Amino acid sequence: MSRIGRLLETLAPIGRNEQGGYDRLAWTDADAGMRRWFLAEAASLGLETEVDRNGNLWAHWRRQPGGGLVVGSHLDSVPNGGALDGPLGVASAFAAIRSLKEAGETPASNVAVVAFVDEEGGRFGIACLGSRLMTGALDPDRARALTDREGVRLDDAMRAAGLDPDGLGPDPVRVASITAAVELHVEQGHLPIDGSDAAGLTAADAPLGVLTGIWPHGRWRIDVVGQADHAGTTPMADRDDPVVGAAAVVLAAREAAILEGALATVGRVEVEPGAVNAIAARASLWLDVRGADEGRIRRVVDRIAAAAGVDPVQESWTASMRFARSETRRIAAAVREVTGSEAPALPSGAGHDAGVLQAAGVAAAMLAVRNPTGVSHAPGESADLADIEVGVAVLARLLAGFPASGTATA
Ligand code: GLV
Ligand code: MN
Ligand code: MN
DSSP: OOHHHHHHHHHTTTTBOTTSOBOOOTTSHHHHHHHHHHHHHHHHTTOEEEEOTTSOEEEEEEOOSSOEEEEEEEOOOOTTBOSSTTHHHHHHHHHHHHHHHHTTOOOSSEEEEEEESOSSOTTTSOTTHHHHHHHTOSOHHHHHTOBOTTOOBHHHHHHHTTOOGGGOSOOHHHHHTEEEEEEEEEOOSOOBOTTSSOBHHHHTTOSEEEEEEEOOEEEEEEEEEOOOEETTTSOGGGOOOHHHHHHHHHHHHHHHHHHHTOEEEEEEEEEESOOTTEEOSEEEEEEEEEOSSHHHHHHHHHHHHHHHTOOOEEEEEEOOEEOOHHHHHHHHHHHHHHHSSOOOEEEESSOOHHHHHHHTTOEEEEEEEOOSSOOOSSTTOOOOHHHHHHHHHHHHHHHHHOOSSOOOOO
16 A cells, blocks of 8 residues: 555544544544654654644754745544545645655755644634634634633643643744645535636546635624523413524525525534423524625625524634645646646635635645545545545655745745
8 A cells, every 4th residue: 555545544543433534623632643643653754843832733854944845734623524634634745755755855945744733623613723823813812712612711621632822822933934835635525627617626537636715714603592481381472482593594594695606504503501391592503604705705694694683793704815826836837747637726615724824925825636525524525545646746746846945925
C-alpha cells in the first residue's frame, strides 16, 4: 500500500463511532489521539515540532529566517463527521514530505506542516478557531469564554487537555513568516465547475480541482419563547408552543433559500425543558446560511425573520474571499505537470483555515480531491486512494518547487 494509504489507515480507528462516523471534537480524547499521531508522524520524519500559543500544531522541515510554504489542514471533525475533512490535508502533507525525503530532495524554502485546532467549531460553535485566533480575527477573551453543550468553557477544556488558555491570542510574527499556504481537502458537494456545465469533479472526470474562493457564510441563533404547560390538559387553541414556532423557522428557511438560490440549514435545535409530556418553554435554533454572494444570504435571513416572526441574532459572519492567484496558478501548474491535464476550477461552499489566512493577507490556495459521493460532514464522505495519491504527488511537486525567497503575492 502507498504511504498515504498506510497513514490514513493509522488514523482510521481514532475517534471512530459505532455508525462508522468520526467524533473528533476539539480538546476531547479523540482530538488528543489525533494530535499525538501528528507529533509521532512528524518525529518519524525528523521534523521539528511545535505547539503554538493557540494550540495549533506545527512540524517544520526547514526553518530559517524568512518566509516559506505552509501545508496542512485540521484534525478535528463535526459530530459524526467523515474521515477525511481535515485529516486528509495533514496526512497528505506528511506523505508528500516523506516521498521527497526518500528521493533525497531538500526544499529551497522553509516548509512546515500545520494542523489548525478546532476548525469545525463542532464543540464551541465558532469555526476556524485556531487560525482566527492566530490571525487576530477572534478575540481571545471571547474564545476562552465559549461553552460547549455541557456548559464546559473552552479555557477549561484546553487546560484539561494540558494547554494553557492564557496564552491564546494573535501571532503576527508567525503569520508574517507564511509566504504561502496550501490546503489539500476532500471535495465537499458537487459545486459547479467554472466555465462549464459540470457539477463537481466526478462529472468533470478529474481527480483534482483548484478551489477559487469561498462563498460568504453566516451563522445565526434564533430563540422562540413560548408558554410551558401540561401536554395532557392544555387545549390546542390555548397553546403558545415554541416548537411550533421553531417548525415555522425551519420551513421558512427552506423556502427562502430556494427562492434566493442559496443554502440554509437548521442543523441544531434545542428544546427546553425537553419533556415529552410538557409544552416547551423555549426552542433555540442555529441557522447556517451560505450562497454565492452576501446579498442573497441577507435576503434569506430577512425572509425567515418576516415569515416566522423571529429575530435572528448573528453569531458569526465570514465574508466571501478569493484565493491568491499566484498560488492557484502554482497549484494548477503542478497538477498539469503531474497529470498532464488541466485542473478544473471550482468554488468552495465550506469554510477553511486557508480562507482565514487569505483574509489575513497570506497568499493561500486549496487543492480539492474528487469525492464521488460529494457527501461531507457525514460518514459517507469519501475519496479514492488513487485520486488521493495524485493529490500527494501534486503537493510534493509544490513543496519541491517553492522558490527560496518566496515570490507569492496575495
Ligand atoms: C466548515 O467545514 C464549514 O464550512 O462549516
Ligand atoms: Mn475541513
Ligand atoms: Mn468541515
